[in-house]
Amino acid sequence: MHWIVGDVQGCARELEDLLEKVKFRRGRDVLVTVGDLVNRGPDSLATFRLWQDVGGIGVLGNHEVYAIMVHAGRWPRKADTLDDVFGAPDADRIVAAFRRLPIVLRIDASAPDARPVYVVHAGLHPAWTDLEAVRLRFERAQRTDAFFESPDVRFATRVRCCTPEGRMCQEDGPPSRCKPPCRPWDDYYRGESVVVHGHWAWRRHYRGPRTIGLDDGCVYGGNLVAYCPEEDRIVCVPSRRA
Numbered sequence: 001m002h003w004i005v006g007d008v009q010g011c012a013r014e015l016e017d018l019l020e021k022v023k024f025r026r027g028r029d030v031l032v033t034v035g036d037l038v039n040r041g042p043d044s045l046a047t048f049r050l051w052q053d054v055g056g057i058g059v060l061g062n063h064e065v066y067a068i069m070v071h072a073g074r075w076p077r078k079a080d081t082l083d084d085v086f087g088a089p090d091a092d093r094i095v096a097a098f099r100r101l102p103i104v105l106r107i108d109a110s111a112p113d114a115r116p117v118y119v120v121h122a123g124l125h126p127a128w129t130d131l132e133a134v135r136l137r138f139e140r141a142q143r144t145d146a147f148f149e150s151p152d153v154r155f156a157t158r159v160r161c162c163t164p165e166g167r168m169c170q171e172d173g174p175p176s177r178c179k180p181p182c183r184p185w186d187d188y189y190r191g192e193s194v195v196v197h198g199h200w201a202w203r204r205h206y207r208g209p210r211t212i213g214l215d216d217g218c219v220y221g222g223n224l225v226a227y228c229p230e231e232d233r234i235v236c237v238p239s240r241r242a
């Protein structure tokens with residue numbers, strides 16, 4: 001089974017709690033993270049180690065982009081909680097693992113009649129109607145520093161509200177705060193496949209007609225949320241900070 005998990009943001013203990021709650025079977029189940037595995041929370045390095053120990057896969061979040069670009073010396077360092085990652089003896093290897101993360105990931109659930117589920121950190125551009133083509137275009141791109149600064153990567157890892165033409169609007173807050181003509185990106189999504197995403201803690205966990213948001217703000221005292229496509233089931237654990 002696949003367990004697609006919302007933004008962990010260095011909340012390693014909650015990730016442990018969640019794996020325990022779903023009775024995660026190493027080597028049989030697959031942990032899929034929606035990006036922002038690290039930063040903001042207390043235990044980024046432990047989170048990465050746990051994710052790697054269980055053979056985790058997942059997509060690139062804006063906080064991984066930040067770690068990549070700071071490590072490369074391209075972006076200035078801001079306030080972060082990445083001392084443990086940058087100071088690790090294998091920091092280069094960790095950041096290299098971030099560089100390889102897909103932007104759009106397809107999950108082929110093992111249930112016989114299950115449709116593929118797509119995972120992206122923030123959301124999809126209104127023009128990205130052929131998800132498989134978009135996924136492959138990202139997969140084939142060279143992982144240069146310029147790639148991580150490209151408008152498409154920026155969109156996929158940061159969008160919340162946008163115009164029908166795909167201009168991002170930067171308001172943070174719940175979807176009701178998207179100012180017209182901006183709307184939540186998923187209002188424009190008409191595809192058949194379910195798209196699972198994170199990045200919108202203000203929105204909390206929600207379930208739309210074809211999209212599922214898993215960022216419930218664990219790092220801010222909310223829940224860490226997981227979705228199992230095979231069983232069409234949501235499992236949550238509370239933040240230990242609450």
Ligand SMILES: [Mn+2]
Binds near residue numbers: 061063157198199
């Ligand atoms: Mn994010």
